[in-house]
Amino acid sequence: MKKRILFLLFLVMPALILSGCAPVVGDKDIPENFSIYASFLPAYMLSDLIVTEDIPGMNLNLLIQPQDGCMRNYVLSDWDQYIAVNCDAVILIGNGFESFEQGLMNLGEEGPSVISASSSLILDASYQTDNEESHLYGANPWLFLSASGGLQLTEAIAANMIALDPDYESVYIGNLKSAYEKFESLSESILEVKSAVDYQKRTALLHEGLIYIANDFALNVVTRIDRESGEYPDETSLSQMLKTLEESNAEVVLIEKQAPKSLLEALRATGYEIALIDTLSAGGAQNGAEAYFERMLENARAIENAFKK
Template identity: 30%
Template sequence: MKKFLSLALIILTFALGGCGSEKKDAGNLKIVTSFYPIYLETMNVTRGVEGVEVVNMTPPQTGCLHDYQLTPEDMKTLETADIFVVNGLGMESFLDKVIESRPNLKIIDASDSPEIVPIMEDGVPNPHVWLSITYAIQQVKNISSKLCELDPAHAEAYKRHTLDYVDELTTLRDELHLSLAMLPNKDIVTFHEAFPYLAAEVGLNIVAVIEREPGTEPTPQELAETIEKINSLPVKVIFTEPQYSPKAAETIARETGAKIFELDPIVTGEAKPENLLDYVDRMLNNVVTLAKALQ
């Protein structure tokens, strides 16, 4: 009898342990972010706050969420989320599916404020607002404000961390403006529609975009038009992105003699606490690249 009782206790222990592994710890707040830029912003607001876990939903190399399809693993991650932080402006085209499956999930739209004015393209907002440092600052403030409402117990910590990170971003913005203010050339060709907000912030003029749809090769007519535009510029530079093949840009460069530089939209990276200042570091690299290319 004792033998059977011991066996029953062992089975019960494993069963309870298994059930517990499917749930987050009681009392903890689990925040899920949609992709890397939003992860960085959210982590800088919540860093070090006890009992608050931030998880990035998408894999490190996902990049922008254009046409992204939710995976079973994504849905599993969202099942135990208390809050889902998104970029908004149409970046997360799958959001309706999330709302349908998790109607009680609290969602923070980082771009939902009158201070962020979207650039419209063919009647659709361009969602890459984090590449304007001014708008990145506003996104951080928006995330912080909503977290203070949803988790008032940690509001003071969120506010304190937000002030610290906004100071970092403000210094970064000052460096951007100082480095690019006096450049003689302001005309640039970019790889896809990621940089209008950055361009608008410092007065750059995007004269051509190589791939209107990421991952879609330009047509021969589009290539010819881009080559013609570049040939009319006094300084011929093309900015590619590390997340995409530079093949089309290299073709254009051969035809025009343009130099190729790389701008980083900061959409890929490892979601880990050591990368808290990844946005600042990589945007500084962008500033250096722009200054070198356009001098």
């Protein structure tokens, strides 16, 4: 198969896809068995909405196994590299979410087709730093933690799959229509949760991706702390973190579900209410599209419970 790098040709209006328009990337010769690997679980969950069993020979797989640490820091193992280089296409969140994105793109014709789903989407850039080693450097690629962001990424994946495999355009469009219904249902459920509680308590974010769900709830964010996901801070870092939280007068802390127990205990001992947010890093390929909606709703309820107290 002639392989090319697929940059996102984002459809500005959803109706553009639904009217049958699709980005053009050149002729493609799709083999009988076409293997697609989604980078991490979030990319897999959203791809599972579009790349379904209705498409003969199209096999969607999860490239990277569940992670306790930050997905953005993950370095491909030799086995991961072998799979990625030899498959037909790789679906990425993009925009720096995968540290290996540029390496795959540099393979050019010798590598897989690369779909970088967020490459033309508007990402949060409200918290910037000049430190290139920081998690907050550059645009924030955790768009999938917002229901609306998840929909945008799903639209992008659908557009690219239509370009890659135009023979099954009608199937991809049908799958996208079904996805719209599921996202609408999720949005309605989240709206019910939002209407039940006053969310104006002063809020601190201890994970870069949580700005998206905070924006969904219009939370009163007073501070955002850059830290390594899943790791307990050393004594100096913990002291600085608690000082920053105290100075911000934060009442509620949003932090990833995989945060160390000892860190959570330190935060609770200081008097903060905590909302544990699932950043979709845990779980294997059995966690497909349906799990995305279930876990996003659980996140909404976790925020509700923290603000009720």
